[in-house]
Amino acid sequence: MSPAGAPVGGEKVAGGDQRLAGGDEKAATSKRRQILDAAVRVFARQGFHACRVSDIADEAGVAYGLVYHYFASKDEVLDTLFLERWQVMLELIREVDAQPISVREKFGAIASFIVDSYRHDPDLMKVIIVEVTRAANSFGQTHLAEIRTAYELIGDIVTEAQAQGYFRPEIEPRFAAMAFYGAIEQLLTGWIFGLLPAGPEHFERAKWLVVETICGGLEQAPRGGAGSERARSSGAQ
Amino acid sequence: MSPAGAPVGGEKVAGGDQRLAGGDEKAATSKRRQILDAAVRVFARQGFHACRVSDIADEAGVAYGLVYHYFASKDEVLDTLFLERWQVMLELIREVDAQPISVREKFGAIASFIVDSYRHDPDLMKVIIVEVTRAANSFGQTHLAEIRTAYELIGDIVTEAQAQGYFRPEIEPRFAAMAFYGAIEQLLTGWIFGLLPAGPEHFERAKWLVVETICGGLEQAPRGGAGSERARSSGAQ
Amino acid sequence: MSPAGAPVGGEKVAGGDQRLAGGDEKAATSKRRQILDAAVRVFARQGFHACRVSDIADEAGVAYGLVYHYFASKDEVLDTLFLERWQVMLELIREVDAQPISVREKFGAIASFIVDSYRHDPDLMKVIIVEVTRAANSFGQTHLAEIRTAYELIGDIVTEAQAQGYFRPEIEPRFAAMAFYGAIEQLLTGWIFGLLPAGPEHFERAKWLVVETICGGLEQAPRGGAGSERARSSGAQ
Amino acid sequence: MSPAGAPVGGEKVAGGDQRLAGGDEKAATSKRRQILDAAVRVFARQGFHACRVSDIADEAGVAYGLVYHYFASKDEVLDTLFLERWQVMLELIREVDAQPISVREKFGAIASFIVDSYRHDPDLMKVIIVEVTRAANSFGQTHLAEIRTAYELIGDIVTEAQAQGYFRPEIEPRFAAMAFYGAIEQLLTGWIFGLLPAGPEHFERAKWLVVETICGGLEQAPRGGAGSERARSSGAQ
DNA sequence: GATGAATGAGATTTCATTCAT
DNA sequence: TATGAATGAAATCTCATTCAT
Numbered sequence: 001m002s003p004a005g006a007p008v009g010g011e012k013v014a015g016g017d018q019r020l021a022g023g024d025e026k027a028a029t030s031k032r033r034q035i036l037d038a039a040v041r042v043f044a045r046q047g048f049h050a051c052r053v054s055d056i057a058d059e060a061g062v063a064y065g066l067v068y069h070y071f072a073s074k075d076e077v078l079d080t081l082f083l084e085r086w087q088v089m090l091e092l093i094r095e096v097d098a099q100p101i102s103v104r105e106k107f108g109a110i111a112s113f114i115v116d117s118y119r120h121d122p123d124l125m126k127v128i129i130v131e132v133t134r135a136a137n138s139f140g141q142t143h144l145a146e147i148r149t150a151y152e153l154i155g156d157i158v159t160e161a162q163a164q165g166y167f168r169p170e171i172e173p174r175f176a177a178m179a180f181y182g183a184i185e186q187l188l189t190g191w192i193f194g195l196l197p198a199g200p201e202h203f204e205r206a207k208w209l210v211v212e213t214i215c216g217g218l219e220q221a222p223r224g225g226a227g228s229e230r231a232r233s234s235g236a237q
Numbered sequence: 238m239s240p241a242g243a244p245v246g247g248e249k250v251a252g253g254d255q256r257l258a259g260g261d262e263k264a265a266t267s268k269r270r271q272i273l274d275a276a277v278r279v280f281a282r283q284g285f286h287a288c289r290v291s292d293i294a295d296e297a298g299v300a301y302g303l304v305y306h307y308f309a310s311k312d313e314v315l316d317t318l319f320l321e322r323w324q325v326m327l328e329l330i331r332e333v334d335a336q337p338i339s340v341r342e343k344f345g346a347i348a349s350f351i352v353d354s355y356r357h358d359p360d361l362m363k364v365i366i367v368e369v370t371r372a373a374n375s376f377g378q379t380h381l382a383e384i385r386t387a388y389e390l391i392g393d394i395v396t397e398a399q400a401q402g403y404f405r406p407e408i409e410p411r412f413a414a415m416a417f418y419g420a421i422e423q424l425l426t427g428w429i430f431g432l433l434p435a436g437p438e439h440f441e442r443a444k445w446l447v448v449e450t451i452c453g454g455l456e457q458a459p460r461g462g463a464g465s466e467r468a469r470s471s472g473a474q
Numbered sequence: 475m476s477p478a479g480a481p482v483g484g485e486k487v488a489g490g491d492q493r494l495a496g497g498d499e500k501a502a503t504s505k506r507r508q509i510l511d512a513a514v515r516v517f518a519r520q521g522f523h524a525c526r527v528s529d530i531a532d533e534a535g536v537a538y539g540l541v542y543h544y545f546a547s548k549d550e551v552l553d554t555l556f557l558e559r560w561q562v563m564l565e566l567i568r569e570v571d572a573q574p575i576s577v578r579e580k581f582g583a584i585a586s587f588i589v590d591s592y593r594h595d596p597d598l599m600k601v602i603i604v605e606v607t608r609a610a611n612s613f614g615q616t617h618l619a620e621i622r623t624a625y626e627l628i629g630d631i632v633t634e635a636q637a638q639g640y641f642r643p644e645i646e647p648r649f650a651a652m653a654f655y656g657a658i659e660q661l662l663t664g665w666i667f668g669l670l671p672a673g674p675e676h677f678e679r680a681k682w683l684v685v686e687t688i689c690g691g692l693e694q695a696p697r698g699g700a701g702s703e704r705a706r707s708s709g710a711q
Numbered sequence: 712m713s714p715a716g717a718p719v720g721g722e723k724v725a726g727g728d729q730r731l732a733g734g735d736e737k738a739a740t741s742k743r744r745q746i747l748d749a750a751v752r753v754f755a756r757q758g759f760h761a762c763r764v765s766d767i768a769d770e771a772g773v774a775y776g777l778v779y780h781y782f783a784s785k786d787e788v789l790d791t792l793f794l795e796r797w798q799v800m801l802e803l804i805r806e807v808d809a810q811p812i813s814v815r816e817k818f819g820a821i822a823s824f825i826v827d828s829y830r831h832d833p834d835l836m837k838v839i840i841v842e843v844t845r846a847a848n849s850f851g852q853t854h855l856a857e858i859r860t861a862y863e864l865i866g867d868i869v870t871e872a873q874a875q876g877y878f879r880p881e882i883e884p885r886f887a888a889m890a891f892y893g894a895i896e897q898l899l900t901g902w903i904f905g906l907l908p909a910g911p912e913h914f915e916r917a918k919w920l921v922v923e924t925i926c927g928g929l930e931q932a933p934r935g936g937a938g939s940e941r942a943r944s945s946g947a948q
Numbered sequence: 949g950a951t952g953a954a955t956g957a958g959a960t961t962t963c964a965t966t967c968a969t
Numbered sequence: 970t971a972t973g974a975a976t977g978a979a980a981t982c983t984c985a986t987t988c989a990t
Contacts, residue, residue, distance in 0.1 A: 148430075180420075659897065
């Protein structure tokens with residue numbers, strides 16, 4: 001997780017790869033799964049509004065009407081995709097929170113999970129961020145409860161860290177949680193828009209960066225004082 | 238810049254309120270301006286895709302066709318709204334960067350401007366964030382250059398702060414800029430979704446919070462005493 | 475080929491009726507065919523520009539959207555109608571040209587085919603003449619190649635007749651072909667506008683008239699000489 | 712007029728150039744005239760349906776509304792253009808018919824007038840042929856009476872020529888008139904579509920060709936008989 | 949389960965025409 | 970006369986959804 005150090009959670013803590021796979025591990029890709037996977041690609045490529053149901057069917061290689069056999073509407077396809085993934089994330093956050101690890105490690109595990117999710121399936125994360133998470137008038141509203149839950153769970157971690165004296169008490173947990181989550185999502189946005197360099201090493205580094213920034217701050221440790229070096233800036237986590 | 242202290246930049250540094258007005262200061266609200274203002278309300282209320290051009294015309298109290306007299310398409314209405322505001326922001330960031338002030342003050346001025354923009358016209362900021370800034374397949378692509386410029390300007394501030402020894406050098410400026418901007422935008426998203434408490438005091442406080450979080454970090458400062466290593470960074474929670 | 479005599483070509487030479495049917499012979503009128511046939515009636519009645527797609531759908535007794543299921547646009551409906559018919563005509567002209575018959579018979583066969591086409595489906599021919607053949611800024615341009623081909627094929631017949639000494643060499647084939655085709659099309663225009671008497675006998679007579687006029691000329695044969703009857707009017711080229 | 716012979720009417724008989732000018736000779740091009748002239752260009756370039764009233768105004772260099780100051784509608788602009796020209800043609804035909812000249816000369820004068828009209832203002836003739844003369848469902852119907860009159864006047868010339876023994880009596884005058892007019896119009900269509908070579912010499916030649924074809928026929932004169940020259944070739948070509 | 953033809957409401961956009969100045 | 974902003978009816982085309990097979 002740190003530039004050179006041990007991973008901040010991720011595989012070990014969060015359960016790793018198998019939960020990144022979305023849910024299609026078992027079935028030999030049923031038609032339903034084919035449709036969902038195709039929808040991810042099509043939504044990512046064209047956007048939810050700009051694509052037609054027939055595009056999904058074509059991409060999936062199935063007949064037009066079959067989409068409606070498995071899903072009540074185009075909306076429901078996106079709903080399904082979002083919920084599948086979001087539930088996994090909520091579960092991950094809950095597990096992380098229950099672990100007897102430092103807040104840095106918890107934040108690290110969350111950042112790691114989200115970044116790895118993007119790494120594993122950038123299209124899906126693109127769709128979730130672009131079409132749901134910020135879609136205040138459509139899917140964002142529909143899934144407000146789930147979205148809110150994620151923020152609250154992160155907020156709970158902050159509250160706990162404050163109670164334990166690790167985090168400064170004057171920054172409201174809800175706001176802190178939003179800053180943390182917003183920073184991560186913005187990194188994904190950067191990759192999605194092609195504004196940030198992508199690739200394995202950048203993804204790994206980003207996990208460390210976002211935790212380091214939010215927890216430790218961008219500023220240099222105070223130089224002066226009697227030996228009050230800020231250890232963090234040495235990267236020596 | 239204490240929690241209850243002076244505003245983080247904003248008015249004083251950035252030139253303040255008059256540039257929040259968007260561009261309608263002069264004309265006694267021309268029909269064109271009426272349409273733009275109405276579009277903001279309608280886009281914010283229903284979303285760009287869910288509203289019809291007739292909704293804009295109705296909201297503006299003008300005839301249907303007049304929208305097309307002034308704008309080539311529905312898209313162009315949103316383009317105009319976005320660019321009007323974004324240009325002002327880019328200008329603000331450039332001015333801020335040129336000021337002989339600390340990086341905290343610069344970040345404070347930027348956060349202040351964005352939060353005040355939301356305060357002054359929450360609908361407009363909602364539209365920009367929801368319909369443009371993350372719309373990777375539509376308006377986000379169209380305005381990629383402008384969006385990227387903002388990130389780069391913030392990145393330049395980080396780079397400079399690192400060169401001067403205020404910011405830690407190991408965090409890449411581009412990533413740091415994204416984290417900072419993402420944190421702010423997420424706060425706005427929180428208000429837009431009704432997930433964070435709004436109101437004058439919360440807005441002011443948020444300006445401070447985001448700067449404090451990104452620059453200073455969420456972690457406790459080392460607690461005095463000789464050799465008081467910053468516990469947090471040691472992961473020894 | 476006397477005024478009241480046998481038809482100038484037509485059935486015998488050209489293969490006759492079956493190719494006048496346009497292409498709907500087989501299917502028990504598919505929906506697609508229903509739409510095309512309805513379009514012919516509507517275009518003929520109201521004109522291409524004055525009719526709406528819904529008029530076509532109504533006339534065909536199908537739902538609005540089905541027109542767009544089968545055709546990409548209103549234009550494509552007309553394109554299809556024109557090409558269906560025009561290809562048949564080009565084929566006819568090519569066949570006629572290949573026959574070992576006199577130029578009069580060839581011209582007769584062509585005139586016969588066009589007149590019979592009108593007889594068989596006046597609406598379709600009206601549409602072709604009114605909306606395509608002279609529409610220099612729209613469909614005429616689109617189908618310029620096909621239209622030109624017809625004129626050239628007729629020109630080839632003239633060229634050959636000149637080479638064989640049947641036609642006077644001083645009249646350029648291209649111009650002669652245009653005069654011939656223009657004369658026929660104008661007769662159809664006369665019927666379309668209700669300016670010429672229509673009906674079986676008039677149609678038959680018109681076939682003869684146009685060939686007689688173009689090949690033999692309107693002028694009286696020189697009265698002089700002993701028995702120097704105008705051989706041409708007997709069809710005895 | 713004939714390739715080598717005397718002009719078939721044209722200037723001498725028909726009164727020549729001044730009536731080709733359309734009617735604007737006098738006024739120092741009033742705004743009204745500017746609009747009409749601009750409309751000709753725009754209609755010819757884009758077609759009546761494809762052009763907007765604003766295109767006419769722009770082309771004329773006048774304000775949008777001025778078109779409606781002078782004309783009640785877009786239709787009326789075309790009506791005016793057509794009638795201006797068509798009346799001149801009807802007048803010409805009437806004068807020609809009243810002249811004590813041969814039917815060949817009369818036909819020559821008419822062909823000459825129409826071809827010269829095209830030569831003088833191809834755009835106007837294009838508009839008349841493309842938008843009116845064959846527009847059976849719009850302007851063609853509106854101006855049916857005027858159009859019919861032209862055909863009838865030509866028919867009268869044929870009738871007279873038959874009565875005098877110059878034309879064969881078995882070809883109905885109405886049909887003959889249509890063939891003659893159709894042949895001419897088709898030549899213009901050929902030029903409009905770029906399918907026939909244009910230029911002064913071709914225009915002159917075309918006048919002769921069409922008369923020669925319709926009056927004399929395309930066929931070779933019977934070679935045989937003592938002195939059985941065909942009068943038609945009286946142009947001794 | 950699977951198919952794709954058929955439906956039709958609704959959206960954007962166009963543009964002739966009006967009218968206040 | 971001259972201008973061009975303002976009007977709004979209508980047209981094309983889209984596409985989610987249904988349904989018969």
